[in-house]
Amino acid sequence: MKIDARSVARVLREPGALRAILLHGEDTGLIRERARQAATAIAPQLDDPFRVAVLDRDAAERLEEEIFSLSLRGGRRVVWVRDGGDSLTAPLKASLARESDTLVIIEAPGLASRSRLRALVEAQASCAAIGCYPEEGRALEGTIRQSLGEEDIRIDADALAWFAGLLGPDRAAMRGEVEKLALYAGRGGHLTLDDVRTCIGDAAGVSLEDAAFAATAGDRAGADTAIERALAEGTSPIAVARALLSHLHRLRRARIAMDSGQSRADAMRGLRPPVFFKRTESFGQALSLWSAERLMDAAEQTQALEKDCKQTGSPDLALCRRHIARLAATAAILRRDR
Template identity: 90%
Template sequence: MKIDARSVARILREPGALRVILLHGDDSGLIRERARLAATAIAPNLDDPFRVAVLDRDAADRLDEEIFALSLAGGRRVVWVRDGGDSLTAPLKASLARPSDTLVIVEAPGLASRARLRALAEAQADCAAIACYPEEGRALEASIRQMLAEEDIRIDPDALSWFAGLLGPNRAATRGEVEKLALYAGRGGQLSLDDVRMCIGDAAGVSLEDAAFAATAGDRAGADIAIERALAEGTSPIAVARSLLSHLHRLRRARIAMDGGQSRADAMRGLRPPVFFKRTDAFGQALSLWTAARLMEAAEQTQRLELECKQTGAPDLALCRRHIARLAATAMAGRRR
């Protein structure tokens, strides 16, 4: 059966009588994290060879043997398959026709929507098909807050918003950055915006932010260096587009406030979260180079960039570099005007 987003946490915490949990989607880090949660719900010690068997995609011929093996020490067993595909469909279907209390967890990143394995898991009442796609917006912020709450750590709203805006679409990378914050804050701590910036100042997201600020301020050389660093550190082209779009919208809000009579300083202070003090010069310079109309046009071009990057086979890295160069050129034209 297909599991909706609201029921995922409960299913992973209490698999009950389920015999198969299929985890599919684009976020391999989230798939691995959820597989681990489901496995520990059955076998708290994942290093126990009598209760946990880990197989790769080429071990489909061992699946039946592992599913029906007995646990010598007692307790329910887990068969955890990494990088599963349609080759598992036939052996899984055959095993479901025979009684067993073993839970089979299948990681299947990139599984096609019409895959036979997915159709099997969605059709069977004792199977769960769980989609694992990158979180964004409020869902991502809620996950970050939950991870920190596990260590009794609180985070200021502006710090949470800034931090979430830096993260790419991989849950494993998000978890790593959150763990870094938790170590910095300590159990029971409180994280401010300055704390978060200080702690993750070497993250790829900071390079991405550097690229956005440099490009809109007309610094072509600085933007080129920053975007190359961000891409080399693993930032996805989709994250580039979304970060740029967020930055352009903040510039446009401030520019509209200035057009309404506010001073540049007041317009910048009115943004939430506020502009980081080390970036006020670049942000202010960009406000002097762009009109609200040109910022809107740049935002629309950035939205098209995200759509283009999502097309199969698109040269997404080249598209990102070209877009950064185009923004810097537009800003420089504003300076000449």
């Protein structure tokens, strides 16, 4: 059966009598995290070879054998398959026809919607299919707040919004940055915007923000340097596109406010989260160059960039570099023609 987003946490925390959990989608970090949660719910010690069997992509021929093996020390067993695919369909179907309390957990990133394995799991009441896709916006902020809350750490709204805007789509990378914040704050701590910037000031996301601000202000050299640093630090091309899109939308909101009669300073102060004080000059320069219409065109081109970067085999790094260069060149032309 399919598991809706509201029920995922409960299912992973209490798998109950489920025979199999299929984790599919685009976020490999989230898939691995959820697989670990489900496995730990059954076998708290994941290094126990009597209760946990981990199989690779060639697991089809061993799946039934592992499912019906007995734990020498007692307790329910877990068979954890990594990088699963349709080859598991037949052995899993045969296993479900026999009695067993073993929980099968299958990581299947990139599994097609018409997959035979997915169809089997979704059709069985004793199985759970869970989609794992990158979180954005409020969902991502909620996950960050919840993770910090586990250490009784509070974070200001502007700091949370700024931090969420820096993160790429990979859950594992996000967890790493959240853990860094938690160590910085300490249990029971409180994080402000300045705290977050100080803590992750060397993160790839800061380089990415540098690239966005420099490009829209017409600073080609600064934009090129920043995007190379961000890519070298592991930022994905899709994260580049999403960060640029967020920046362009913020510029457009401020530009529309100015067109309706607000001063530039008031328009910038009205944004949430507010523009960081060290960025106000660059942001203001961009506002003086770009019209709301041109910003919308740039946003549409950036959306096209994200789509292109998702195509298999696309030269995504080159596409990112070219897009940044085009934005900077456009801003430079606008400045020259003022």
